[in-house]
Amino acid sequence: MHVDQLIRMVNQMGSFFEAMPDRSEALHDLALHLKRFWEPRMRRELLAHLDAGGPGELNPVSAEAIRVHRALLE
Structure with missing residues (x-):
């Protein structure tokens, strides 16, 4: 799956959980x-x-969830 789609999907979820x-x-x-x-x-x-600093911005909730719970996602 293209990374732009992943970012879009995680941002949609972030908006919901926000x-x-x-x-x-x-x-x-x-x-x-x-x-x-x-x-x-x-x-x-x-x-x-x-990690590679690729383009595509995560919304604040998505970015924080990934940062705080990264071990769960690996």
Whole structure:
């Protein structure tokens, strides 16, 4: 899957989880969603792209969820 599509999808999820009143729960739930429903290959591709400083901006909730719960996604 193209990394632009992955970024778009994770940003859509971030927008959804951003509405949750408990931010720490929202971040954890977003990371859990990625772990449960994204293939490992998709998660690896997104993380490798972000590590390489690739283009494509994550919204704040998505970026924080990935940063805080990275170990869960690897």
